Amino acid sequence: MRQKLAGLYLILKDIGDFKIDSLEDRVFTQKAIYLLQVLGVDLRYRFSWYKRGPYCRDLTFSVYDIGEQEKSYAERLRLRSRIRPALDKLKEIIAKKPEDLDQASHWLELVSSMHYLKHIAKVPGVSRESVQEHLKRVGKDFSPSQVDRAWQVLSDANLIDKKVSSLVN
């Protein structure tokens, strides 16, 4: 377990600061790990839909369980170079946050939710329009330009057509 948590800590630190104090920090973590798994780094977390999109309870427990011991163990570990492309791609996605969205967590919430609705929930039609429509129905009030951008980002990352099979419980 120490190894798994230390690995998670290394990854979260690589993506940005490891912060879990606020709700937005935790939403960011959830969505970032979801997207990283979609990009091919399977950390074995399995997601289902919760209030703000893809959510994994075990991931919540894991981030709370990262303590000094795991952080110090992580100093003896390094991420393998083979996952670097996926991490870089995730950082590109994060960097493409529209200026009219305040928080990175909101941006990742939008991108990951669109991906989840299309690939996991498979909303009827699984088209861009049906995903957009479903987003509204679940109370996610993003502007059309934000939704456009999220779809484009998913498309640029080759995540619109790529099949995923094992990210849900």
Next chain:
Amino acid sequence: MPEDDFGAKVICDNVHGSIGISRLEQAIINTRTFQRLKKIKQLGLASYVFPGAEHSRFAHSIGAMHVMSLMVDQLKLAGCPYVCSDDTNRVKQKLRLAALLHDIGHYPLAHLGEQAFQWLDEVQNSTTFMESVDDDNSDNDLLRSAATKHESDAAKHERLGELILTHANSELQSILAAAEFDPGEIARIINAEDKDNPFYVQLMSSTLDCDRMDFLLRDSQASGTNFGHVDINYIISNMTWDAINERVCFLPKARNAIEHFVLARYFSYNLTYHKTVMGFELMAKALMYVMMKDTAFDWESTQPIVRSIDDIRNRIADDPEFLANFNDEYFWYYLEHWNPPSESKMLNDLRNSLLSRTPLRAIAEERAFISKGNDSTPEQFRYVSRDLIEQLAMNKDASVLLKDAGVELDRITTVERRIGLEGLPFSRRYNEREPKDEEFLKLIKIHGRDEASDLIADKGSILHVLCNYELRTVRVYALLDKDSEQATVLSNVVTSLVSKHSN
């Protein structure tokens, strides 16, 4: 398929009495793959404390099939259209098969072995994305890792069951296919993945499913504990069909019996979470994990020890007979033949202690009902939770006392367990449910005048109050020298830390 085929043979069961089985079920029960379940105990190492708890997954599987059959018959009476059609008996047979085969993928020592394999898979998976900068692969947090719940979908027993049912060489696959049943569909029903038939999920994987209804009675009877005297026949005879939402539900008069069932389920955790049973199970889990990882363990055998989930897949594909011996005895066989590295005194002590029935000692325990909706560990648990070892290491007086008594910190661990009532997910309160939230579909539903509603929404139900709480238990365990003062010293040190914290 005629109805009377379900009575082609009759089995006498100590819990349910006579159980009729069909010829197809008989063929399945007779396979070596299914007979394997005779050698997997239902309750892992509980028999170390409750001598009668020697019952197997085999008997439980047949019992679950019987309960499923009772439920399908009742739904037919209640007018559920899915079991009233021309091919009713085909549907009934399919659901009975799912119940019969629901545990077919269990590992040696059941959930305990499953946890060891999940742990192994977690670690092996993590090496795909990170590596060590030094060569230190020591397991100095072995006990603490063993005390953690491990999650790996690939290593779940349901996934192994799916593989056993569907792989090309499977004897079960060929028997099912010959009878024109789709093994993949049976696996989906077992894994609650048949999205087209949500009521299958209710029958197979909910608070009141065929699995729980059987094991509650069976575990209670076998272990000699009396919590399980629940009238499941009364509950099933009050099962009905909510035609509006197409869900299984229960008549209001069954409410008390259902509440009794749910509370009995809560008390049943006294078996699995018994302090001594858990002490043995932590040891067995750690040892199973270490043996699989020990590359020096090349003891010659016709069957070398399994090294990974992929290894299991390959062996099943190469040799259908492999599964027959993949049972509880598999673990004990390897444990007898394994020589832990001589430099690891702890591994040697762990192995010898388990073989001579000396458990980890439970030194301290804290338990409380916690209101759900709070992800963080409550303050009152912090001193015996994951920080305990650090606190012991940092506290000068404690360190000296423990050192003098010969208690090493890597031999101490804390274990946290959470018990919830009803089928609510941990940390989720009932009022947080979302429409069509699948996790909430598994809740018990009571049929009102017009349509059904969740039992826990009823303010007159005891579950309405209790469902928003969970029992949190934290224990301190240690591997200590037998007949020494170590337990007393450690207990005093922990108590002292606790009182300091409380003040």
